[in-house]
Amino acid sequence: MANQPGLITLTTDFGYKDPFVGIMKGVILKLNPMATIVDITHGISPHNIKEAAFTIGMSHSFFSAKTIHVVIVDPGVGSNRRPIIVRTDHHYFIGPDNGVFSLIYGSKSETLGVTHITAEHYFLSQIGQTFHGRDIFAPVAAWLTKGVETAKFGDMITDYVTLPFPSVSMPNKTTIEGEVIYVDRFGNAITNIKAEELNAIYSINPEAKLKIVTKGKQTELKNYYSEVTDKGLYSLISSAGNLELFVYRGNASALFEIKVGDIVGVMLAPPS
Amino acid sequence: MANQPGLITLTTDFGYKDPFVGIMKGVILKLNPMATIVDITHGISPHNIKEAAFTIGMSHSFFSAKTIHVVIVDPGVGSNRRPIIVRTDHHYFIGPDNGVFSLIYGSKSETLGVTHITAEHYFLSQIGQTFHGRDIFAPVAAWLTKGVETAKFGDMITDYVTLPFPSVSMPNKTTIEGEVIYVDRFGNAITNIKAEELNAIYSINPEAKLKIVTKGKQTELKNYYSEVTDKGLYSLISSAGNLELFVYRGNASALFEIKVGDIVGVMLAPPS
Amino acid sequence: MANQPGLITLTTDFGYKDPFVGIMKGVILKLNPMATIVDITHGISPHNIKEAAFTIGMSHSFFSAKTIHVVIVDPGVGSNRRPIIVRTDHHYFIGPDNGVFSLIYGSKSETLGVTHITAEHYFLSQIGQTFHGRDIFAPVAAWLTKGVETAKFGDMITDYVTLPFPSVSMPNKTTIEGEVIYVDRFGNAITNIKAEELNAIYSINPEAKLKIVTKGKQTELKNYYSEVTDKGLYSLISSAGNLELFVYRGNASALFEIKVGDIVGVMLAPPS
Numbered sequence A, B, C: 001m002a003n004q005p006g007l008i009t010l011t012t013d014f015g016y017k018d019p020f021v022g023i024m025k026g027v028i029l030k031l032n033p034m035a036t037i038v039d040i041t042h043g044i045s046p047h048n049i050k051e052a053a054f055t056i057g058m059s060h061s062f063f064s065a066k067t068i069h070v071v072i073v074d075p076g077v078g079s080n081r082r083p084i085i086v087r088t089d090h091h092y093f094i095g096p097d098n099g100v101f102s103l104i105y106g107s108k109s110e111t112l113g114v115t116h117i118t119a120e121h122y123f124l125s126q127i128g129q130t131f132h133g134r135d136i137f138a139p140v141a142a143w144l145t146k147g148v149e150t151a152k153f154g155d156m157i158t159d160y161v162t163l164p165f166p167s168v169s170m171p172n173k174t175t176i177e178g179e180v181i182y183v184d185r186f187g188n189a190i191t192n193i194k195a196e197e198l199n200a201i202y203s204i205n206p207e208a209k210l211k212i213v214t215k216g217k218q219t220e221l222k223n224y225y226s227e228v229t230d231k232g233l234y235s236l237i238s239s240a241g242n243l244e245l246f247v248y249r250g251n252a253s254a255l256f257e258i259k260v261g262d263i264v265g266v267m268l269a270p271p272s
Helices: A020-031 A049-062 A132-145 A195-202 B020-031 B049-062 B132-145 B195-202 C020-031 C049-062 C132-145 C195-202
Strands: A006-012 A035-041 A068-072 A083-088 A092-096 A112-116 A169-172 A175-183 A189-194 A209-214 A217-219 A234-237 A242-246 A263-269 B006-012 B035-041 B068-072 B083-088 B092-096 B112-116 B169-172 B175-183 B189-194 B209-214 B217-219 B234-237 B242-246 B263-269 C006-012 C035-041 C068-072 C083-088 C092-096 C112-116 C169-172 C175-183 C189-194 C209-214 C217-219 C234-237 C242-246 C263-269
Touching: A006 A020, A006 A049, A006 A132, A006 B020, A020 A035, A020 A132, A020 C006, A020 C035, A020 C049, A035 A049, A035 B020, A049 A068, A049 A175, A049 B020, A068 A132, A083 A132, A092 A132, A175 A195, A175 A242, A189 A195, A189 A263, A195 A209, A195 A242, A195 A263, A209 A242, A242 A263, B006 B020, B006 B049, B006 B132, B006 C020, B020 B035, B020 B132, B035 B049, B035 C020, B049 B068, B049 B175, B049 C020, B068 B132, B083 B132, B092 B132, B175 B195, B175 B242, B189 B195, B189 B263, B195 B209, B195 B242, B195 B263, B209 B242, B242 B263, C006 C020, C006 C049, C006 C132, C020 C035, C020 C132, C035 C049, C049 C068, C049 C175, C068 C132, C083 C132, C092 C132, C175 C195, C175 C242, C189 C195, C189 C263, C195 C209, C195 C242, C195 C263, C209 C242, C242 C263
Parallel strands: A006 A035, A006 A068, A068 A092, B006 B035, B006 B068, B068 B092, C006 C035, C006 C068, C068 C092
Antiparallel strands: A083 A092, A083 A112, A169 A175, A175 A189, A175 A263, A189 A242, A209 A217, A209 A263, A234 A242, B083 B092, B083 B112, B169 B175, B175 B189, B175 B263, B189 B242, B209 B217, B209 B263, B234 B242, C083 C092, C083 C112, C169 C175, C175 C189, C175 C263, C189 C242, C209 C217, C209 C263, C234 C242
16 A cells, blocks of 8 residues: 555543653554644543543544544553444544544434454554554554555444433523533633524524523623623633633633533523 | 645644644645644643743744744634734744734844735635634635735734833843743743843953842852752853743742742842 | 655653744754654653653654654753764664663664764754754754764764663562552553563463552552453553553552552462
8 A cells, every 4th residue: 555645633631741642653654654643632631531522523524534533532442342443424533432433423424434443454563452542543544544445444333332412401492401511721611502502592582682591690692702801701602613601811610610511501581 | 726835833822632723733734735734832821912922932933934823822812803914034923913923023024014814715614703713813824835925815004913021121231120021841930131131231341240139039140050950049041042040950930939020130240 | 965754753841831842843844844743742750861761762663764763851951961863773862961862772772873963063053051952953853854874963972871770670580579660641650560571470380370569559460451440459561561550540640649669569479
């Protein structure tokens, strides 16, 4: 197989202290020196599969077609959990079959194929039971960039693992109940309530106002951060299209003790 | 516009936990797969525009001509603060017009042009109001590497924002008063006093000694860190040519409670 | 010298806050825009030469032949400690002569040559005494990728610095005494006891069991992390082939107060 350009992204919980990520890059570039490697993040909280699922879910679509996304949060490494390749309309995803691709399975791809990686001749020659990123996932990603077809790596499976993600509920036509699903480095708290859902209840009475409530506190919906100047809790639509709670030039999570799992309610309040 | 090699650097306060930087790289490489991207740092303190200005000020000159430096510390994102391209003799700079390029405006470039970016056809198709790094700055940087001229992105402006930076004062011919402007990861405290300024007062009486004082403590000027072996506070000329306070194999900032804004005085003391 | 592709890795204690690493990359790419640069880590504890030695020792072999590994943990920068190039069968290493390459000298390379870098025309034009990463190591690495031979950079030396690393002792044929030499971001504690050493005492009586003891606690040897589900202390063979102490989905170092230097004993216990 000839070397050719190809884009590989890495998303892991390996952090920035140890050489694990660098070692994976060495393995990839040894097999294909023409590959381009982009770090999405290595700062996933240790063993937090859902955080990784959310991270790759909000990131992958900004990359070019045929990008190979390697995602490794893998507490079950070495056990019989399967290494897999997920293929969608536009991208490839490589990682452990532990639910890390749950939001990819749920995306709008028309085609979806999941391959159980078993073809050991594409692995590093001596594989261990603690670092499949180095021994399996990195070399398989490199071979994919070299043009090896997914069918060569193993058989298709349909019983891949999907983790439940918190869904939004609507107790009535003008109320949405969701929750915080991610807190970013600025302390902004991103919820699972989408802009379209806000629009749907808002369209019932465009004269009315949206009341957004979390932890007994009511917040106003703004368009951008610096629309306010005080240190109160406000909300806006995040860059990924979700309802987000923020404090202007402050850390909403720290100041208002908001964390993943906190309930957020949205109500349509008639004009007063 | 043809793809061609081009170097883009990134300096942000996005940190290393979230996928924001990775997403920007995806946007750039989708538009120009031949671009090379270098991270200067993503560890700027959240919303600290001056720290970013200082960081790009001390870094840019080490990159090759025509490098495109994207700098994003942008608490005003989504407001009417302008996205701009700054062009100097050697480089391009892209970011918000909030003073982040203050030290570039003050540098010795003979040519200087600032363009207000308004040409929306170079933006991502759906732009939001919270992540212009993804929606405006990354694509504009990519289009620049593909050879689009700065004039195509919008009109020139001259009323760009410049932030005041602390300047050194000289109460008399043998005294300099400056301050700490940056503390690095080792705890070294870098001041705004330049080596040339030290040389100027020193040349008045080369027999005399320089007394460097901060927080009531006097330090001696050394040539390099390991010239001393005890844990006292010393000073030397930093890699950027500034007076710097240090502790050998220790953290000067932590051990002597030195922080940004602390006053540092230099006096010429006659030989005793 | 013509530009040509070449792989350079970086391992430093520069951290992720300051622009030092970005500046080094600017220097390299200015000299050779075709170089590929991989970060192994910049999270080495400040001034910890042994940690850097261990990190590059466990990483380098995964990179392709002729890779140039730049390692900078350099408290003696500016003093008369020498800048060196180490050449082995497969790789080049560049950094200060302070013991950071101790484990490279001890590796199985059949050829080994150490060059004292003195040829100043390969340095940045104005070199300082605090940042040889920028002024000496980065440009020398770039020139190496362009095909300059090591002999051009200076003379060979044989009195390079080697640091003592803790070695394993065997008080008798069925007992090994070693120690913890590295704790990774997950809190896993890696020891200096190699899998081969475990196999050697195990082969004496394959019916017997290995007892692994640290801090008065006995642990069982497992094959992979998720073989257990409780939060006890267990051990396995790490990805680098060393005995490693771990807690499944937990931080062994924090939970059991295990740190670098702690003694770990292995005994062959007859079947009960």
